[in-house]
Amino acid sequence: MEQILNYIGENMEMIYFLILAILLGVEVISNVPAILHTPLMSGANAVHGVVVVGAIIVMLHASPDNYPSLIVGFLAVVMGTLNVVGGFVVTDRMLEMFKKKPKKS
Amino acid sequence: MTLNILEIAYLIASLTFVIGLKMLSHPESARKGNLIAALGMLIAVIATITIYQPFDESKVLNYGLIALGLVLGTIIGTMMAKKVKMTAMPQMVSFFNGMGGACAALIAVIEYQNHNTSAISGFDGEFLVMLLGLIIGSVSFSGSLIAYGKLEGKIKDFVLPMNQVVNMLMLATILGLTIYQMLGNESTPLFYGLLAISLIYGVLFVMPIGGADMPVVISLLNSFTGVAAAFGGFLYSNKAMLTGGILVGSAGTILTILMCKAMNRSLTNVLLGAFGGSTAG
Numbered sequence: 200m201e202q203i204l205n206y207i208g209e210n211m212e213m214i215y216f217l218i219l220a221i222l223l224g225v226e227v228i229s230n231v232p233a234i235l236h237t238p239l240m241s242g243a244n245a246v247h248g249v250v251v252v253g254a255i256i257v258m259l260h261a262s263p264d265n266y267p268s269l270i271v272g273f274l275a276v277v278m279g280t281l282n283v284v285g286g287f288v289v290t291d292r293m294l295e296m297f298k299k300k301p302k303k304s
Numbered sequence: 305m306t307l308n309i310l311e312i313a314y315l316i317a318s319l320t321f322v323i324g325l326k327m328l329s330h331p332e333s334a335r336k337g338n339l340i341a342a343l344g345m346l347i348a349v350i351a352t353i354t355i356y357q358p359f360d361e362s363k364v365l366n367y368g369l370i371a372l373g374l375v376l377g378t379i380i381g382t383m384m385a386k387k388v389k390m391t392a393m394p395q396m397v398s399f400f401n402g403m404g405g406a407c408a409a410l411i412a413v414i415e416y417q418n419h420n421t422s423a424i425s426g427f428d429g430e431f432l433v434m435l436l437g438l439i440i441g442s443v444s445f446s447g448s449l450i451a452y453g454k455l456e457g458k459i460k461d462f463v464l465p466m467n468q469v470v471n472m473l474m475l476a477t478i479l480g481l482t483i484y485q486m487l488g489n490e491s492t493p494l495f496y497g498l499l500a501i502s503l504i505y506g507v508l509f510v511m512p513i514g515g516a517d518m519p520v521v522i523s524l525l526n527s528f529t530g531v532a533a534a535f536g537g538f539l540y541s542n543k544a545m546l547t548g549g550i551l552v553g554s555a556g557t558i559l560t561i562l563m564c565k566a567m568n569r570s571l572t573n574v575l576l577g578a579f580g581g582s583t584a585g
Contacts (some may be wrong), residue, residue, distance in 0.1 A: 206429035213538055213546060220547045223322060224554030231329040233566045236559065240523045241397045242328040242338050243530070243556050246321050248404050249345060249548035250533035251377075253411045255352050255370055256540055260418070263365045268414050273369045275410035280377020281384075282404035283349075287342040288385035289396050290328075294335040296390060
């Protein structure tokens with residue numbers, strides 16, 4: 200029990216971030232028109248691609264002769280980048296389509 | 305000094321994520337919001353590579369691999385995203401979401417290898433964060449791929465007998481194994497067992513859900529990956545990962561509920577309505 204409290208105490212700053220970000224996320228989204236649901240989902244999908252930063256950190260930690268870590272880390276970097284780049288490009292294409300539609304009709 | 309620059313870069317990235325999501329929820333500013341968030345991501349990635357550790361001669365191979373991974377991911381990602389038909393967008397999002405989940409799970413796997421269990425006695429917060437990242441990331445990965453396959457028409461609806469019961473049992477097993485390991489019984493087989501069960505759970509979780517409800521499920525898995533990314537941020541005390549991840553986690557959950565409302569259904573109805581799925585659709 201004491202150790203749990205210690206861990207919480209050590210990471211208090213991060214826990215503040217966590218709670219405030221949760222509330223912020225709820226606040227930011229609350230008034231979205233239904234037409235934007237899918238692009239917003241896609242945009243959020245791209246944002247959590249920030250996990251690629253973690254993959255890069257893993258690679259920077261790994262010692263150059265630790266091949267299993269390097270291989271798995273490399274995979275993680277590729278996948279994370281796919282998430283980021285693919286996510287943003289797909290979102291942009293969706294929103295591009297949105298802009299053109301009202302003009303035609 | 306340079307480490308402060310890194311923290312400032314992460315601060316800017318976090319800000320762009322918030323502003324980007326805010327702008328994405330208004331039709332006029334949506335496209336700009338997407339670009340702003342993308343710019344923030346670029347800043348975070350470049351800052352991490354250049355500042356996180358001073359260049360170390362012995363790690364030339366690591367830097368090369370990182371660069372290669374980034375280039376490969378960018379090329380494949382752009383090509384896939386550009387080529388996909390407009391009607392196939394939701395499954396593309398699901399696929400990319402799965403990649404993010406896998407990334408989070410792989411980070412947990414590697415960190416577990418570097419994790420020194422004997423150094424800590426009693427409660428091991430770092431290990432808990434790793435386990436949670438592993439579980440949520442891998443559920444999101446396999447679930448997203450199934451959602452992708454279903455929307456592509458490659459995977460047919462398939463309901464196990466007593467699927468919900470099996471799912472509940474698996475969920476209980478995952479919880480049980482997590483708690484068991486947290487009580488000082490860390491072991492490598494159990495860690496990988498948890499990975500395997502989580503992957504299977506992701507498959508069984510999405511499998512019975514009808515095709516029309518898939519966007520809701522993708523949105524839910526999206527917020528799962530956000531939470532997994534946030535655990536990664538917790539592991540490294542990385543504020544960009546933490547805010548970016550948890551922001552998507554909470555915004556994604558709200559979005560999921562909004563999507564359900566737009567369809568005049570409740571979330572439990574979508575998730576547990578597998579048996580009525582064929583009649584409802």
